[in-house]
Amino acid sequence: MKSKQIAFLGLGNMGRPMALNLARAGHSLIVYDIMEAAVQQTLEEAKKETTLSIKSAKSPHEAVCEAEVVITMLPSSPHVKELYLGSGKLIDSVKDATLLIDCSTIAPDTAKEVASEAKKRRALLMADAPVSGGTAGAAAGTLTFIVGADAQTFDLAKPILEKMGKNIFHAGTNGMGQVAKICNNMLLAIHMIGTAEALSLGKSFGMDPKILSEIMSKSSGRNWSLELYNPHPGIMENVPSSRAYQGGFAVDLMAKDLGLSQEASASSRSSTPLGALATQLYRLHSAQGSGKLDFSSIIELFGKKLG
Amino acid sequence: MKSKQIAFLGLGNMGRPMALNLARAGHSLIVYDIMEAAVQQTLEEAKKETTLSIKSAKSPHEAVCEAEVVITMLPSSPHVKELYLGSGKLIDSVKDATLLIDCSTIAPDTAKEVASEAKKRRALLMADAPVSGGTAGAAAGTLTFIVGADAQTFDLAKPILEKMGKNIFHAGTNGMGQVAKICNNMLLAIHMIGTAEALSLGKSFGMDPKILSEIMSKSSGRNWSLELYNPHPGIMENVPSSRAYQGGFAVDLMAKDLGLSQEASASSRSSTPLGALATQLYRLHSAQGSGKLDFSSIIELFGKKLG
Amino acid sequence: MKSKQIAFLGLGNMGRPMALNLARAGHSLIVYDIMEAAVQQTLEEAKKETTLSIKSAKSPHEAVCEAEVVITMLPSSPHVKELYLGSGKLIDSVKDATLLIDCSTIAPDTAKEVASEAKKRRALLMADAPVSGGTAGAAAGTLTFIVGADAQTFDLAKPILEKMGKNIFHAGTNGMGQVAKICNNMLLAIHMIGTAEALSLGKSFGMDPKILSEIMSKSSGRNWSLELYNPHPGIMENVPSSRAYQGGFAVDLMAKDLGLSQEASASSRSSTPLGALATQLYRLHSAQGSGKLDFSSIIELFGKKLG
């Protein structure tokens, strides 16, 4: 792939390593973050590797006005809407035919609205491409991207996303990347809590949670949480439950994604009873002081000492 | 293995084919059911295969009094308790050192109580060995047995169970077979409903449930229901959702197993919020007239026409 | 009270009778609705009573530019935000010191934002005053208003609201009217469903729901749904359950208010597990085709024939 001029906006714990991986792949980056310190940290890390082409911009406008590709990685729906459509209105700053990729996890309705405005007012190409894989995946370039875009835009975005990730899924048209991400994470929360309940229930009868995990992993209870991310301490190595729930995917981030699932449930008038209860349980767990722990720590909510 | 004298009590849709498979393996069976018709059907099916040794008894006592092994397959906890410990008191009819295997799915507390009485009053060997795999698995001899018993008893039971099933798990001491079965099925119900909610939510945004299933199957939402038993019609062949939810594992049977999970939650004072809600949703689904459909039909509860 | 120039925007099933009651009290009204038909219906109803002073405006701007008081009654948060702060920006059209009363039921965060902008940019007086009591209460002038405003603004608003309602509560500062309304309706939904569950459970054991209602009404289960709005047909006269759930407060409106409660739960990171489940059950009930019925029809969700 030919080297491209890429504007990267949003240099947090996810965005920074993603931008660096794009530069390592030979692209020319111009980066921006509302926090000056985040910009400086990115530039310093880039300096350690002499061949990288990264410079910074003073404003979103300056960052994007000459770019062929714009990538954004922001915290929530209002940030994305404000940046693209608000007072600064990014979609007015970019050149025609620019490829816009928003990697934030946001409400599908916002993703659709931004894409619709982008296409309506200007002939821009837009994709929503939320990620999973966490900061470790961002650093290693092994993220998963779930992309909502028309086929042509997906084909253009894919080789760029492949410099930051390993699995690139095409979920459908604009907004569908967000829909698939939200549905997946809601389902993940549900089977994580379900796994925690099953292991706790078994243990309360004196059953060894390791044996119970083995049996259910070979039976119809099988799921990702049980097999690859067991929430009970001492069953698997190298998962958060074996290091006091440090690292991993924080309860507060899961609670945020579940909040998006409930916004989507309301917006589409869909019924998601287990999703709603999972949302409340993660919110409860956070309110009790566990917001920064890995989300598999939900097993501790059930209040009996583990270990 | 040497041919054994086996008493088999409980010749319903599961018990009958299980008994026939034991006879096919060369064992001598004496069978009993409280329903005379069930006994007759078993004998008639046996007659089609000339080599099988199966005869019937007029009472549980007559069935078991000369047996080396007794296997029971009954509908619920009270039936099991009444048969073994009640007025007829099976444990007083059997010879010393008889191996007793109860394949019913019942409350762990009942399984423990029966085993405890059997051991206390007589030197009997007892195992709880609930099955999964349904009537198809019973016919094919591919059931899964989850066994609660001491190690010696498990070793004796295993070669017999292998004539009826493919996977024989040792879950722990008496009652643990039931615990593991109940935990597994509670977790299964949770991820089935979770999968149904996720697919319905995605679909309400216009997302193709087939693509969504593919993406989640390769992501952290992955689970047995999604991968092997997809509840949305038209995604997989040869699953109940592709034949109007006929066959499979009935809603009412899942509701019964979930009831056991909530009895276990009460008895052990464990908290199982998603398990409790799943129980209620299956009960609601049944009350709305779907009790005989396969349990993956829960996706229809959410009320928007599928397909 | 001296007659005032009042602009009334939003002439739906609630707004129209409210506006008429203000005119009946001697105020001069200038009314507006985005739907021309709603304006015409209001003017025609006004004509039947010769003394009323009501005229219509062609735009929000025209309606409010000379008003002493502006009252708005709109469907949802985005409508309110757009009207007051959006492209037309009502807060720039009004005179200084105008009293603004928004009677819509919306998100507390939106109410706070609008009030804050109104006060920041212009020295305006703003109150949020969501109502309860339904269309019957609006016609009879017996609504309940729950008001969020500073004390001075509340004192100014109260005599005006008293022309449309009977109970005027001061809940606190801006936004608190919405908070109290949302909390009340969430609690109402919870005890309505709880009452429905209790009556259905009792009935399934053969208990007379009328006797059960009497006993619980004199015991600690007592609540507004049970005493004044019994969901089981045949227990009370003149409630929706006695007329096939026609009239009253629609399932879809309750679902909307519950949606606001869950938005508020997310925004404040509060945990509302029963509120979340009530939300889902109303959404499920609506999806099954009961959206237009009174909210006490939730008892029918449980699927056993009543009556």
Add this chain to the structure above:
Amino acid sequence: MKSKQIAFLGLGNMGRPMALNLARAGHSLIVYDIMEAAVQQTLEEAKKETTLSIKSAKSPHEAVCEAEVVITMLPSSPHVKELYLGSGKLIDSVKDATLLIDCSTIAPDTAKEVASEAKKRRALLMADAPVSGGTAGAAAGTLTFIVGADAQTFDLAKPILEKMGKNIFHAGTNGMGQVAKICNNMLLAIHMIGTAEALSLGKSFGMDPKILSEIMSKSSGRNWSLELYNPHPGIMENVPSSRAYQGGFAVDLMAKDLGLSQEASASSRSSTPLGALATQLYRLHSAQGSGKLDFSSIIELFGKKLG
């Protein structure tokens, strides 16, 4: 009423003061408890009041064999079943036409079974009469009794129950006393948690919980928990929330009654989703160490500091 020979079995914190009140009304009591200490405490308290006629029996049989009325107050279903129908079989010890009143809170199915056996084997009169009102009500003689019995038996039981309580409800035939009690307490738990959620949600937006309580008490959110037993500290005097949740009705007792509601839901195949979630939340609250606190302490589960 003529003085009667009454056998009273079960002298715990509820039974002891109930028995004393019967003796104060002039009845002759013969008491029994499996714990000798409970018998002694009852006799000692009786001695302080010289006119009371109370003596103790060495066995249930001795207590009841000459009694005209037998009253039992036991912890749970298995205790009641064992006492009346088990090895000692109380129903074989009593004289013909004895009036049996079981004041325990137990499963309706057990109450029905015991009454059915009592009537079938012997011409006995049986009532289930679970109480509410707690130890304070037991001491003051102001309990509420909810009675399941035929009309003749109810008429005989009523004057006796009136010596121990203030409100005596006739719920229907045998078992209906239990049904009504369980339904009432399930509904109580639901509106207590709902009230706690609503007050917590309001507070998280800065709303004064006292003002919010006042507004909802005059609105459709009104319920017994809110008006008479407010769970938020500092709103009412003389309720458990104003004395650190000491005294009152313990979380573990509420969890027990909720367990009965879920047993009843399973047995009758009724759907009680909020009841099931309330059960789990009380169990969770207990598991986190609050089992001995008053049940209004559930507001603390939501984890934000109150007061």
